[in-house]
Amino acid sequence: MVRNSRWDFRFLATETMLRLTKKADYGLMALKYLAEQALATGKTGAASAQSAKDIAEAYHIPPQLLAKILQTLARQGLLVSHAGTHGGYALARPATEINAFEVIRAIDGPLFITSCITIHGTCDLAGHCTIKEPLRKVNDSIKDLLAGIVIADLAETPDHEPSVTLAGGLVSIAL
Amino acid sequence: MVRNSRWDFRFLATETMLRLTKKADYGLMALKYLAEQALATGKTGAASAQSAKDIAEAYHIPPQLLAKILQTLARQGLLVSHAGTHGGYALARPATEINAFEVIRAIDGPLFITSCITIHGTCDLAGHCTIKEPLRKVNDSIKDLLAGIVIADLAETPDHEPSVTLAGGLVSIAL
DNA sequence: GGAATTCCGGACCATTGCAGTCCTAAGTGT
DNA sequence: ACACTTAGGACTGCAATGGTCCGGAATTCC
Ligand code: SF4
Ligand code: SF4
DSSP: OOOOOOOOOTTOOOOOSSBOOHHHHHHHHHHHHHHHHHHHHOOOGGGSOBOHHHHHHHHTOOHHHHHHHHHHHHHTTSEEEEOSTTOEEEESSOGGGOBHHHHHHHHHOSOOSSHHHHSTTSOTTTTTOSSHHHHHHHHHHHHHHHHTOBHHHHSOOSSOOSOOOOOOOEEEOOO | OOOOOOOOOTTOOOOOSSBOOHHHHHHHHHHHHHHHHHHHHOOOGGGSOBOHHHHHHHHTOOHHHHHHHHHHHHHTTSEEEEOSTTOEEEESSOGGGOBHHHHHHHHHOSOOSSHHHHSTTSOTTTTTOSSHHHHHHHHHHHHHHHHTOBHHHHSOOSSOOSOOOOOOOEEEOOO
């Protein structure tokens, strides 16, 4: 099918729906940056640390905010941190072993799609809701999709841009 | 350091991340209901109309709110409405030709994932952002995933429950 | 024609979560 | 000692969501 011949996005400025928070967004950017740096300098793991300030400046994002994001990321074990003069953050694992799903979950908390899925108590009409289960499947599909993307996919190899194309996930959904 | 190692999701009730609004949720439920009714009564299209009140009561959702959701749905052409004593709403198209993506978009507006995608002006750092493109791909994948689900998939065939399994979409993502 | 029924549309409000700031520790290297 | 950097909490402004209310217009039934 896929019809929708008309589109008319004229006054559709509302923006909502399945939004990914900016924090998660920033988080991914930071991760990507770290991945690239680690690659560029050749240094592995904790050796090539970048300070929160550096990353923030590199992308022009609020330093304070980024700082806290990195903190939580570190707390969740995705990053290793090191204080002190040449401290900073570095990937806790190789860039090919950290996927987008983890990152997002670490920052925004678990959850997905509907209110009912994560905490069972939230939606009071969970009893009469008949759409819950199918939606959970969709939820899982998106999760798998996201889980199939590792941050190495996001990082560009300095000059050779084509490369990667690691065909992240292959998600099939059957209700 | 690498502290953490403890997880403590005790008070992680935040719920966020890729959330689908409750309005869209309700909308899907309503659509499903209408699909089932149309199927049960055999009547096609505008013949078997259900009032907003009826649907709201069937699922115990706020009538006034559902009313407005149905209104927008009708305005977008997914439903046909009819005022008057035995009026109400009915699917504008067969249940196999309305997909979840349309519904969600009709209710919550377009948009997806990041702020930058829909309106170009939103994210001020779109210039320096290197993650934008990959994310757009993810975005599209989710869209395709959603677009592969038609509301007929959600509706149960009255007794025979297995049936359907129309294996909605097959989405592969390659960055 | 009138009354009941149902949709339409906008205005309105309360809560909540997001985005972002600030400030005070506590580690760490020179 | 001192500069640098992470850690964590408290706090604020704002926008979106979820939900309500009301006056009006269409339609059908009597
Ligand atoms: S129980 Fe149903 S209505 Fe409630 S959040 Fe889940 S899917 Fe939505
Ligand atoms: S431009 Fe980059 S930072 Fe801004 S919303 Fe898009 S992906 Fe996120």
